[in-house]
Amino acid sequence: MSDQSTSSDESQPSNPMAHPSRAIRPHGLEEARKLATEAARVALDNNAQDVMVMDVSGQSAEFDFFVIATGTSRRQLHAISEQTDDALEKGMGDRRQGIEGYQESSWIVLDYGSLVVHLFDDETREYYDLESLWADAKLIPLSDLGLTQR
Numbered sequence: 001m002s003d004q005s006t007s008s009d010e011s012q013p014s015n016p017m018a019h020p021s022r023a024i025r026p027h028g029l030e031e032a033r034k035l036a037t038e039a040a041r042v043a044l045d046n047n048a049q050d051v052m053v054m055d056v057s058g059q060s061a062e063f064d065f066f067v068i069a070t071g072t073s074r075r076q077l078h079a080i081s082e083q084t085d086d087a088l089e090k091g092m093g094d095r096r097q098g099i100e101g102y103q104e105s106s107w108i109v110l111d112y113g114s115l116v117v118h119l120f121d122d123e124t125r126e127y128y129d130l131e132s133l134w135a136d137a138k139l140i141p142l143s144d145l146g147l148t149q150r
Contacts, residue, residue, distance in 0.1 A: 029057060029064055032114035035094055036065035037145040039084050039110075039117050043069035044147055046080045048119075051149055052131065055138040064114045066134065070125050074105040077119045081108050084117055 036053050043051045048069035057064040071077040081102065088094045098111040106124040110117040118130060142149055 029055075032057075032064040033140075033145075035088055035092060035112060035115045036067050036140075037147065038087050038092060039067040039112075039115065040069075040142065040145060040147055042084045042087050043067065043080050043117075043119070044142075044149065046071075046076060046083060047150065048076070048080055049122075050125075051142065051147075053140040053142065053145060054131075054134060055140055056134055058138070059134065059136055063111075063116050065116075066130070066137070067115065067117045068120070068125070068130055069118070070120050070122055072122070077105050077108055077121065078102070080119055081110060081117075084110060088112060 033055075040051050040053050048071055050068075050070045052066075052068045054066040054068065055064065056066055069080065071080060081099070085096055089096070094112055096110055097113055098109075100109040100111075101107045106121045107128070108117075108119040110119070120128075
């Protein structure tokens with residue numbers, strides 16, 4: 001039996017290195033990275049502050065990347081959220097699987113499966129400090145993605 005088999009025979013050990021990503025979603029790391037890059041670009045185009053892209057694939061079996069950004073107003077956070085949806089769905093053929101916090105607008109979470117976008121107001125971002133919580137993740141410099149913080 002090869003590693004490519006879809007047999008449900010559990011007596012055969014699967015090769016965890018057969019796939020570059022452990023995410024449940026079948027994007028793989030490169031496609032997920034493209035989605036993360038586009039989400040970060042949208043945040044930057046909307047003047048978000050402290051935009052970060054984190055590779056969490058080594059710490060999570062559910063998703064590969066986080067994009068974290070801070071907005072200065074409810075209107076700005078909504079604009080980033082809506083334009084991210086538009087860019088990833090229309091521009092890249094991906095669909096958001098879930099959204100949380102849109103009405104409250106202090107922490108909006110956009111779930112794209114392999115990518116999770118976290119849009120915060122300043123106070124909430126500081127309070128939850130995802131960067132420290134996920135400190136083992138690999139921070140990807142925006143310049144490596146062809147992006148720059150303004």
